[in-house]
Amino acid sequence: MRNEPSFVYNAPARAFHWLTALLLLIQYVLAWTMPDVHRDTKPVGLIAWHLGVGMVIVLLLVVRLVWRGVHGAPPEPDTLPSALRTLARFTHALLYALLIAVPLMGWANASSRDWSVTLLGVPMPPLSRAGSSIGHALGDWHRNFAWVLLALVGLHVAAALFHQFVLGDGTLRRMLPAHGDRARSEQ
Numbered sequence: 001m002r003n004e005p006s007f008v009y010n011a012p013a014r015a016f017h018w019l020t021a022l023l024l025l026i027q028y029v030l031a032w033t034m035p036d037v038h039r040d041t042k043p044v045g046l047i048a049w050h051l052g053v054g055m056v057i058v059l060l061l062v063v064r065l066v067w068r069g070v071h072g073a074p075p076e077p078d079t080l081p082s083a084l085r086t087l088a089r090f091t092h093a094l095l096y097a098l099l100i101a102v103p104l105m106g107w108a109n110a111s112s113r114d115w116s117v118t119l120l121g122v123p124m125p126p127l128s129r130a131g132s133s134i135g136h137a138l139g140d141w142h143r144n145f146a147w148v149l150l151a152l153v154g155l156h157v158a159a160a161l162f163h164q165f166v167l168g169d170g171t172l173r174r175m176l177p178a179h180g181d182r183a184r185s186e187q
Contacts, residue, residue: 007074007076007077007170008074008173009074009175010071010074012067013064013067013068013071013073014175014176016063016064017175018175019060020061020064020099023056023057023060024057024099024149026053027050027053027054027057030046030053031050033046034046034047034049034050035047037113037139041113043110043113043116050106051110051115051117052118052119052120054102054106055103055107055117055118055124056119057099057103058100058103058104058107058119059119059120061096061099061100065096077170077171079169080169080171088159091152091155091156091159094152095149095153098149098152099149101145102142102145102149104127105138105139105141105142105145106138106139106142107124107127108127108128108132108134108135109128109136109138109139109142111127111128111130111132111135112128112129112130112131112132112133112134112135112138113135113136114130114131160172160175
């Protein structure tokens with residue numbers, strides 16, 4: 001086993017990353033295909049699925065943050081300029097914040113509509129009281145910040161492609177399973 005550090009994320013961190021990406025893709029497809037939510041809308045069908053996937057995203061992000069807190073991230077290669085490293089850290093922090101905040105705003109909005117919210121079949125407590133004007137307003141914020149999150153994900157993908165094809169610095173390989181599974185040392 002080599003003593004040099006691995007710059008590749010460990011297998012669980014990579015799994016959390018790609019599962020989050022898959023759940024977000026599913027969530028946006030559900031959001032774009034479900035019926036519009038109005039005063040008398042019931043949380044059935046695609047709306048119920050949207051609520052459920054949102055709750056799984058919250059759970060996944062909590063587990064992911066705990067994992068990251070315990071295991072940390074691999075060291076960053078020294079080839080990344082300081083300004084890009086700072087921008088990457090800021091963007092990642094904002095991604096994590098929105099990945100938690102957007103579903104929580106949706107949960108609070110659902111609670112204000114007196115909808116039951118469950119996580120894998122387990123009822124969750126309401127985040128706002130039924131009829132709450134703040135809970136209703138958070139529905140608009142949920143929608144607006146979902147667009148911000150989508151734009152940020154697009155920026156994240158564009159940055160990965162920039163690193164791969166313009167800088168050629170191997171940053172993208174840090175999160176790719178095939179490369180990481182061959183790495184001798186993992187976090």
